[in-house]
Amino acid sequence: MTWMRWRPAMERALYAAEGGFYRRPEGPAGHFRTSVHASPRYAQAVGRLLLEVDEALGRPEEIALIDVGAGRGELVGRLARLLPGRLRAYGVELAARPDGLPPEVRWRETVPEGAVGLLFANEWLDNVPLDLAERDDAGVLRYVEVDGSGAERLGGPLEPADAAWVARWWPQGERFEIGRPRDEAWAAAVGALERGLAVAVDYAHRRQDRPPFGTLTGFRAGREVAPVPDGGCDLTAHVALDAVAVPGFHSLWTTQRDALRALGVSGARPPLALASSDPAGYLRALAGAGEGAELTASAGLGGFGWLLQAVRMPIPQSLAGLPGWQTLEA
Ligand SMILES: C[S@@+](CC[C@H](N)C(=O)[O-])C[C@H]1O[C@@H](n2cnc3c(N)ncnc32)[C@H](O)[C@@H]1O
Missing domain, CATH: 3.40.50.12710 (Rossmann fold)
Structure with a gap:
């Protein structure tokens, strides 16, 4: 490439x-x-x-x-x-x-x-x-180009629409x-x-x-x-x-x-009391709580x-x- x-x-x-x-x-x-x-x-x-x-x-x-x-x-x-x-x-x-x-x-x-x-x-x-961009030594924003090995170099300056997007949404x-x-x-x-x-x-x-x-x-x-x-x-x-x-x-x-x-x-655990009153339900709820915890972990x-x-x-x-x-x- x-x-x-x-x-x-x-x-x-x-x-x-x-x-x-x-x-x-x-x-x-x-x-x-x-x-x-x-x-x-x-x-x-x-x-x-x-x-x-x-x-x-x-x-x-x-x-x-x-x-x-x-x-x-x-x-x-x-x-x-x-x-x-x-x-x-x-x-x-x-x-x-x-x-x-x-x-x-x-x-x-x-x-x-x-x-x-x-x-x-x-x-x-x-x-x-x-597309990705970086600044050259003169501070001009240029597209990052890549080859098939993942090596990168700087290419041409940004087109106006992309320059405007960066100025508005990613200024720093x-x-x-x-x-x-x-x-x-x-x-x-x-x-x-x-x-x-x-x-x-x-x-x-x-x-x-x-x-x-x-x-x-x-x-x-x-x-x-x-x-x-x-x-x-x-x-x-x-x-x-x-x-x-x-x-x-x-x-x-x-x-x-x-x-x-x-x-x-x-991710809240089921009440421990459930373990004796409904063991199968407790285990199901415990597995569900583990999955809920994974989905909601900050x-x-x-x-x-x-x-x-x-x-x-x-x-x-x-x-x-x-x-x-x-x-x-x-
Ligand atoms: C990270 S996967 C997410 C799959 C699924 N939503 C999930 O959460 O497990 C992103 C999926 O978006 C599809 N995709 C990317 N661009 C698309 C497009 N323009 N139209 C339809 N599907 C697209 C990809 O083929 C890929 O299967």
Whole structure:
């Protein structure tokens, strides 16, 4: 591979029809653990959110659940039989439809237009390819170019739209991850909803706490590795979730810890008295508590950002009152 900017290099390494990392048969779960893989309690919480969205929308004749960046359909597959007769469950994913998915799930490459319901994207945006930039000795921002071995050099100066994005969203730092393609991808997904709630969940940072050297890294078989764009590893960079928020909608931001607690998931242990009155129930509850603790741990999955955008509907009740929620600036 010759020198190229990171965005096309990531695009090819992750999604090329031949040899793209995400086209591999083992799927994301073969390389890292998302909330979806960590516990069925995650699907349970998203299911509860879907029921609340349905209620807030006045129980429409058809209600959509759109899982964007659906991986191998683990989340949407678990929820596909909720609200029988009314639910339209979609897995939006570039990789092929996995075997064994319930037939109710509609598998496609693009977000359906005009749906009414819940659009949920867990760890999608961190895999949307993006360009990186650094300053040269004269202080001019230039694209970082990469070759097939992962070696880097500075390329041409930033195009005006990217320079404007950095000036607005990432004014301080040594290395800049230009989130514009994520903003555009999210805006298109939200814009496709007729009415509903759009939720993006990811490793996130805000303007006031951008990591000065960026976050681009690789994962392979459960290990963090150097980000080499050769199709052999995941390539991921945290998401500037404040920049992603589409102006004009009621937008709320919190941590996964708070969101899941509001949706009934916690890491609290069952009372010890249950161990003698209902031993089997106690053991089940104990396992559930362990999974809840993993999903809500502040230093891990619980520290993820949740961005909610309400499209022509109110924010569902259990989340609307959360402390720490804030409306993001337009
Ligand atoms: C980190 S995985 C997350 C999978 C799943 N949501 C989970 O939480 O386990 C990201 C997924 O997003 C998919 N993806 C990336 N860009 C996409 C796009 N533009 N359209 C559909 N899927 C995409 C990738 O193929 C990959 O399966």
